[in-house]
Amino acid sequence: MTNSIDTSIYTAITEAIQDEARRILSERSVIAVVGYTAARRKGSAQPVVITQADDAGKLIFSAACVNNLAVYLTKAKKEIPKGGKIGIVVKGCDLKALVGLLGESQLKREELYLIGVPCAGVLASTAQPARELTGDTIAPKCRECDNHLPQGCDFVPDQRPVTLELAGKYSAEIARLEAMTPAERWAYWKEQFKKCIKCYACRQVCPFCFCEQCLCDRNKPQMVETTPRPAGNTAWHIVRAMHLAGRCAGCAECERVCPMDIPLNLLNRKMAKELKELYDYEAGFEVREKGPLAMYDEKDDQSFIK
């Protein structure tokens, strides 16, 4: 096959991550490292938190390391030891989420040690973990990745990913939806939202859904209907899309975990595209005190006021 993607650097990256984790843990410059380790099924990977230098050998990086580990520093922070600096393995897309969290007072840079991964791509959720990474098995987000080599980390293994030029699936899908009439588009999304079972896996896995009590769980007054019925589903998806606009940088974890195959990241990408067009803003590249939706600038386009 000509469209296979070279992942040979992942072996060297794995070693480099292990060495670095061992060093920082034994020097006690961090109290824990959040990374990936091999899971039971052949070729698969899962998140892990290690606190001992001796465990550094457990860490890996492979095309199955799909999770965005940033989420562990927010919602699940109870599982992360307290009282010191945390090391974390981040791909380019995960880093964007971290950058966002820094800007939203959820994390402090001086309390993090970032181990960046030069990344050629990871497997799509539809591919078996042991599959070879190719233009067909690669995750859709990786086809449009603009951050293969994370910047501003404390440590990045000295490898350079080789990538393929692949046609963007999200951009093509957005173009298709944009060409529709509003009625057709509404019908499309209604169909999608109808499928939602309100399991909230998407919310659980999203690094930005760090609210202790989501607006959708409030009952006094009830903001969003809780049962999975069309009106409440639509309300939830509008809340989700709007709350992530200007924040979500596209780790696509929501879409990966959705059991009903709702194209959640498609909506996120469309919102991101709007922000780019309206405010020339792209989330995740620099820590910003204020995103465009939280500020007023006299230069903002006012033409919508008639």
Added chain:
Amino acid sequence: MSRIGVFICHCGENISRTVDVERVAAQVGTLPGVAFSTDYKYMCSDPGQGLLKKAIQEQRLSHVVVAACSPRMHEKTFRKAVESAGLNPFLCEMANIREHCSWVHEDREEATQKAIEIVGMMVERVKKNRVLPTITVPVTKRSLVIGGGIAGIQAALDIADCGHEVVLVEREPSIGGHMAQLSETFPTLDCSQCIMTPKMVDVANHPKIKLYTYAEIEHVEGYIGNFQVTVRKKARSVDEDKCTGCGVCMTKCPQKKIPNTFDRNLGMRPAIYVPFPQAVPNTPVIDRENCTKFKTGKCGVCQKVCGPGAVDYEQEDQLIVEPVGAIVVATGFDLYSIEEKPKGSPIKGYGEFGHGKIPDVIDGMTFERLASASGPTGGKILRPSDGREPKQIVFIQCVGSRAREKGISYCSKICCMYTAKHTMLYHHKVHDGQAYVFFMDARTPGKSYDEFWRRSIEEEEAVYIRGMVSRLYQKGDKIVVMGSDIAVGVQVEIEADMVVLATAVQPQKGADTLAQKLGISYDKYHFYSEAHAKLRPVECATAGIYLAGACQGPKDIPDTVSQASAAAAKVMTLFAKDKLEREPIVAKVREAGCVGCFYCRKVCPYGAVEEKEIRDRQGNLIKVVAYVNPGVCGGCGTCQATCPSKSVELDGYTDEQIVAMIESL
């Protein structure tokens, strides 16, 4: 269980004409929780309020809904009445069935139905109202005045004379505004400079006035009684403390060919200049765009000749924060230009008048400079093109004004009077000349105004032609004025030596930007809006901000000065108290839900949100949450709209209240 009292007002016939108030009262009376429901002709009148108080006591009411006009005017009235009957004032709400209903509908049946729903919403809402205690905040007894025209000067002097400090900010290098440019003033023909300059000097010498010229408002934070204003003092390139105002720099500056805008570009000035000899302060400023030193790095003559060493090419803009309790906006006006305007502007310019390209077609302000003894011609009326005295002069009124097709429909109010003045000044100076005036009609309401206008015709023999001018064009050294005389019904053609256009009064450029910084509203022309056209003509809807002069609408000097003194009186009323009672409509954080993202702090326009640490009994930090300082919160609700987890809410506008309203529908 609530015992709600509902009072439906007829507002004379304003409401009852379209809304069946009795039916509304009867229908609403059946809603659960409503204990009493009635209607009355004028709820805001003394007997109306008496009815309200009596019902509260006799019926032991727990909440009150008054269905009447917009809460803007009378919410305070009714809350006060409710308070005097022993209820917390915030247990009273108004339902607007006038602006939102009777005034905008014609069908009585539909309007009545809608009124029932509006009142029903407020009934559900008021059930969720909580007792709110009044908050008091200190008042900073200093005032900011923006704009140093006659309006700003008058307001500043009045406030300062009352013993309160004033910060006066003027954009130009000198105060004075347009009045400093005028020659003589209607209706008395006294010299403008002679009555203006002493006031300017008073400002400069007043111990209570801090004057910033060549300065602008950068940023405004805070609220009534407690504003924080950042002033940008633009680099003057001359140290005001060192400069003695000797003017040597100006005489020695080799670059002297810069058109003087104060003289409407008729005269020239050097690159280091004061706009006019009587300027206050008398400190020059370097026009960096035209200064050779700034353009090429060479020259530096002014620095060499300046005795006290005041010239400083390195000077930078300074940002100064001034705490003030009240703001008077007095930014004045600008004049319509007949030049072709860029796309997007509502102004069309006058192609039929040559788009400003005929040199001897000038505007009224330019005429003022020609007629002024201290102007570029020493007070002689001379043509800009060749310096000859015009023997036939034509004045055209309403250029731009009352001309919807040109983008402006209002009357500029001052032009009839100053054109009459111009004809007199012209006849006084050019004895063998003749003045003609084209006018639509003469609007001269004002003390001694009509007499003044009549004098220009009857004694000074100006020829008034009722009609419009359709075209102006150059023919040899004459300007052909083609118009119509509608009184006689004939076409008129005059070969004039000079034409003076009474161009429309418009707000200052950038008036909208300043309004956005201040948070005040403006109309479609960008004139600032008063809180009430009749009863609150000098106050903005934004508390603590007042208006004076032509920034609010076209005005002559007497009107400007009256409004300025009125604005000053409002400021002094505010400063008469040490503490200000304010509505307890402030935001509160629900700490259990807050995750400390501080989006609220990012969007809060008042800077009211602080960080608060939550610790357990052992003192371990559990989390950092938002805290709203009630003294600073302006009650705008922006945080409430922004908070992703809905953990901050405005008292009096809680989500529960709003949802209850929606659900009642």
